[in-house]
Amino acid sequence: KMSTTKSPPKVFVTRYVPPGGVEVLSRHCQVDQWDSQDPIPRDELLKRVQGIEGLYCLLTERIDKEVLDAAGPQLKVVSTMSVGYDHVDVAECRSRNIRVGFTPDVLTNATAELTISLLLATSRRLYEGIKAVREGRWGTWNPVWMCGQGLDGATVGIVGLGRIGFAVAERLRPFGVGKFLYTDSEAKTYASEVGAERADFDTLCRQSDFILGCCALTDENKGLFNKDAYSKMKKTAILINTSRGGLVNQEDLYVALSTNQILAAGLDVTVPEPLPLNSPLMRLDNCIVLPHIGSATEKSRAAMSELTGQNIVAALQGEKMPREVPY
Numbered sequence: 001k002m003s004t005t006k007s008p009p010k011v012f013v014t015r016y017v018p019p020g021g022v023e024v025l026s027r028h029c030q031v032d033q034w035d036s037q038d039p040i041p042r043d044e045l046l047k048r049v050q051g052i053e054g055l056y057c058l059l060t061e062r063i064d065k066e067v068l069d070a071a072g073p074q075l076k077v078v079s080t081m082s083v084g085y086d087h088v089d090v091a092e093c094r095s096r097n098i099r100v101g102f103t104p105d106v107l108t109n110a111t112a113e114l115t116i117s118l119l120l121a122t123s124r125r126l127y128e129g130i131k132a133v134r135e136g137r138w139g140t141w142n143p144v145w146m147c148g149q150g151l152d153g154a155t156v157g158i159v160g161l162g163r164i165g166f167a168v169a170e171r172l173r174p175f176g177v178g179k180f181l182y183t184d185s186e187a188k189t190y191a192s193e194v195g196a197e198r199a200d201f202d203t204l205c206r207q208s209d210f211i212l213g214c215c216a217l218t219d220e221n222k223g224l225f226n227k228d229a230y231s232k233m234k235k236t237a238i239l240i241n242t243s244r245g246g247l248v249n250q251e252d253l254y255v256a257l258s259t260n261q262i263l264a265a266g267l268d269v270t271v272p273e274p275l276p277l278n279s280p281l282m283r284l285d286n287c288i289v290l291p292h293i294g295s296a297t298e299k300s301r302a303a304m305s306e307l308t309g310q311n312i313v314a315a316l317q318g319e320k321m322p323r324e325v326p327y
């Protein structure tokens, strides 16, 4: 007698991830996984995606035509365990009726916190201070030593006043920030809630004491922070980037930091990642580089994993995905 039950759809998970996502998938799907803490090599990825209906990926995989071709026409959904999806060719997915999921909201607070950590660490020179203490360069209390820039009365320019930029502004307000500036045309609701003023990018660069990159990376804003932008900034300006490394021209940043055109930078994201040890930025005391840990709280990573699993299950069942990349 022929069985009428369809075998469960195949899903491939590209890394060892917090287990919640795989648990969600396992209830409905046949799960295959690259069960390692290191990224899957490209050739392995191209092999392992063959015949799958769902792909659970991370920002370390470029999901392009080649991967989609390798998977085959039965692929229905790609969901990335990240809010950023610049590594996914969304247009190509659309043209093949492949739905794309991502993980906004569940990492907003964690990423806002990290943005502020980096801002405070840079502005109050925590890295230099810790280094001085450990290297025996802490002399007597000195009224002119290790002075930094405070937030009190400062102008903070937020490039990307979206979910994360807004959460950063809300949290910075109690520090006594004088003014928030933003550039987006679509951020009016967020802006009015934190009393931010719209400015063009030039004005934001010229007037801000702190400039925060909180936007998604697009073709239009690649290298936005370049020589030209740094030349407009105050000598005391501090640049923080917790979005994508591609936003910052790192060669130009090195020049700006090493010639005191701007005061300091804090980067949670770079190109490439990891940033090679021989990067000139590594030699600067006024540049703090963190290893892309914006969303790295236990709670937020667990939620990101579960949401990725739920996105895939919903798409495979033909239902509304909890978080689908907007059309």
Ligand code: DGY
Pocket: 059, 081, 082, 083, 084, 085, 107, 243, 294, 295
């Ligand atoms: C994202 O979600 O896009 C971050 O870069 C990693 O959490």
